[in-house]
Amino acid sequence: MRLVIARCSVDYEGRLKAHLPEATRLLMVKADGSVLIHSDGGSYKPLNWMSPPATLRVLHEGLDDGVIEQWVVQSAKTDDRLLINVLENFHDTAHDLGVDPGLIKDGVEADLQRLLADQIETLGSGFSLIRREYFTAIGPVDILARDANGTTVAIELKRRGDIDGVEQLTRYLELLNRDPLLAPVRGIFAAQQIKPQARVLATDRGIDCVTLDYDAMRGVDDSASRLF
């Protein structure tokens, strides 16, 4: 990885065009040829960048007045291109980092779904699982179950429940209820947190809302699938 602190201007041309006026920034060049241009603020997204795979070529001649060198970062797969005009170079170091073992995550929607499928009675006594990821023409229903009365239940699962999730579940219910083998199908919107507007919309459409306690569910599930 090469780290350069430089006063520079940047032009990107690819799926769109973009321009960065002259300022001092960090230029990060990774081993795969990708380049990230960071300012000293904002979040993790760079001001501009080139995704890998890419190649960096440095030009020293035929440049505009005041430009020390021009970096041409060319994507290897598309014709996206990044032009960096370097006006002043304050820092330039290279470091050998090696390959990273990568991130281990816990607590995303997939974990919630697995836990809820294992503990489907959380939703009510007599509930039984039909299957996870029940595929339809318009996408997969997170969980399909049967309640104590034998009625089919479509469950939409979110970490954070907002209106989009209710819309999604509504579409599934509309489609599933056209299937005489399944109909009538009721819906349950389950999330760690459900926003008031989403709850109102769901209730209005006859969809039940359930708030899930991830920590409690993980506590019940005594399998040895622990991170730490």
Next chain:
Amino acid sequence: MRLVIARCSVDYEGRLKAHLPEATRLLMVKADGSVLIHSDGGSYKPLNWMSPPATLRVLHEGLDDGVIEQWVVQSAKTDDRLLINVLENFHDTAHDLGVDPGLIKDGVEADLQRLLADQIETLGSGFSLIRREYFTAIGPVDILARDANGTTVAIELKRRGDIDGVEQLTRYLELLNRDPLLAPVRGIFAAQQIKPQARVLATDRGIDCVTLDYDAMRGVDDSASRLF
């Protein structure tokens, strides 16, 4: 901005839990207290990070064996926390970057909309523009036009057409068709790329799909509205 190259392990606890095993990485500390942890590959997204505003505290005592120092990065607004155990420090520099003037863009959905409005006959001969951003009670219709038969057409425009866009257009059509001065109103879903599931849903609802070629449209449009 402070740049550190260090062998480290990282634990994040906040909206989820995540862990990075020991490896050599770049630790970037920005002026607003945000921290980015980058490996020498991948795209612009860091392996792990803390969004601003945040504060960095460095501990030197009571650490595990082999740990030189522990960084505690605490979000100022939430209880999200990042723990970085530094095992070896290879590089540590600080740089004054100043405030960045920011990015100037061209070629996003707004530009597509302007182009399509100018070249409304792309959608069919005899088409004429009524107006862009036709405001309704539930939001603006991207483009309202009239086809060769004089029928009103509501056009929803996306760079990438997925199901959400079809839902949006459906709501507009429902509303517009209640207006006797406009009804009947047909819909066109126009995008640079339309996903199969979105196409299925649109077709099912009697909405036409059109794929747009932005480069061709930009070529036809000979106006001098260029950035550079």
Next chain:
DNA sequence: ATGTCGATTTCGTGC
């Protein structure tokens, strides 16, 4: 402050 929507999204997963 809050909600909504686009993005050069990136990232994982299933087929």
Next chain:
DNA sequence: GCACGAAGTCGACAT
């Protein structure tokens, strides 16, 4: 490899 959905999404803009 392609397509789709989630994200600790981020960011911009309107209310």
